[in-house]
Amino acid sequence: MGIVKNGKNLYRIDAHVLRNGKDCRRRESFEGTKAKAEERYLELKKELREGVETCSLTAAETFEDILVIYREKRNKILAPDISRCNKLSFDLGKIPLNSFGDRFEAYMRIFKNSPTKKTGTLPANATVNRIIETVRAAFNLALTLRLINENPITKARFPKAKECPRDRYLSDEERRRFLNAIERQAPYLLPFVRYSLLVPTRKSELTTLPREAYNAFTNTIYIPKSKAGIPIHKPVPEELKRYFTTGIPAGCPWLFFRQEKDGSFHQLGDFRRAFKACLKAAGLQNVRVHDLRHVAASDLCAAGNSERAIMDIAGWKTPMLSTYWHKDSLKSAQNIQFSRNPGHFMDTSKAEAI
Numbered sequence: 001m002g003i004v005k006n007g008k009n010l011y012r013i014d015a016h017v018l019r020n021g022k023d024c025r026r027r028e029s030f031e032g033t034k035a036k037a038e039e040r041y042l043e044l045k046k047e048l049r050e051g052v053e054t055c056s057l058t059a060a061e062t063f064e065d066i067l068v069i070y071r072e073k074r075n076k077i078l079a080p081d082i083s084r085c086n087k088l089s090f091d092l093g094k095i096p097l098n099s100f101g102d103r104f105e106a107y108m109r110i111f112k113n114s115p116t117k118k119t120g121t122l123p124a125n126a127t128v129n130r131i132i133e134t135v136r137a138a139f140n141l142a143l144t145l146r147l148i149n150e151n152p153i154t155k156a157r158f159p160k161a162k163e164c165p166r167d168r169y170l171s172d173e174e175r176r177r178f179l180n181a182i183e184r185q186a187p188y189l190l191p192f193v194r195y196s197l198l199v200p201t202r203k204s205e206l207t208t209l210p211r212e213a214y215n216a217f218t219n220t221i222y223i224p225k226s227k228a229g230i231p232i233h234k235p236v237p238e239e240l241k242r243y244f245t246t247g248i249p250a251g252c253p254w255l256f257f258r259q260e261k262d263g264s265f266h267q268l269g270d271f272r273r274a275f276k277a278c279l280k281a282a283g284l285q286n287v288r289v290h291d292l293r294h295v296a297a298s299d300l301c302a303a304g305n306s307e308r309a310i311m312d313i314a315g316w317k318t319p320m321l322s323t324y325w326h327k328d329s330l331k332s333a334q335n336i337q338f339s340r341n342p343g344h345f346m347d348t349s350k351a352e353a354i
Helices: 034-049 063-073 079-092 097-112 126-146 172-186 187-198 238-247 272-282 289-301 308-313 328-337 348-353
Strands: 003-005 010-019 022-031 221-222 232-235 257-259 265-267
Touching: 003 034, 010 063, 010 172, 010 257, 010 272, 022 034, 063 079, 063 097, 079 097, 097 126, 097 265, 172 187, 172 272, 187 257, 187 272, 187 289, 221 238, 289 308
Parallel strands: none
Antiparallel strands: 003 010, 010 022, 221 232, 257 265
């Protein structure tokens, strides 16, 4: 429902309907109870359906106006984008558009130099870039819809910061310690972590999968929709085949699950606290759940699998091994293969003398 609380007994109402293929909308400030605001919201929608107001997009005056349209018009908006938009709305929503560029520049200056609550470190360049990209995209959409005359978030004024992809890899010894710690402290995470170390995947792709997603005939897991918006078939390694065929209790509806003391089954949900506790017990630092995807992709590449095959099971639309491949020049130097016929550019007799 398009009702946002702006203060005590103060609400902003955004009502819109489609009439004859046109987007009809109206915004009002309302003072009263939430129940009365909801009643007014329904009245506005009725008026719009009956043609009381001209069908047109309201002119944008504040950054909140821009964000409202951005969220409504964008075809695909992911959970991180929603969270980012909500934060931007809370921090910057009331700023008038005519002064937004200067205020946003000051906001980003403070943001870059403020440690995060989660890690206590300064925000990564990638985090900074995502905020700027979101704001720029929202203004670009408003510009396309002719709600504004120019985009104040130019690339010259807000250049992209250089990003350094994470390159955290787990050695065999680190994996052994980590898996042992999980088996002791959070055994319900063991199947998930073992699979993620072998097959490049995302946490969100596995934690909600029903047991029917596993196909015993093809020995694959089917994910109907990935982050890229495409379906994926993921292989099941031989060492985990037993888990998928006989290791899941008959009454459990999930492929990966946790079981309560009363015997009930639940999705894995948010297990960051247990994951961090196991890392600490294993003596490991600077490891995130997403790093397991990096490890799996690197190992599959080192095993000789084609980049195309890895892209397909990882759900990448474009080549991503330049980001996910673990850079190890020593291993590459030791495993490099030279031409078996060097004579095409050198006299072999001279080569032997050398």
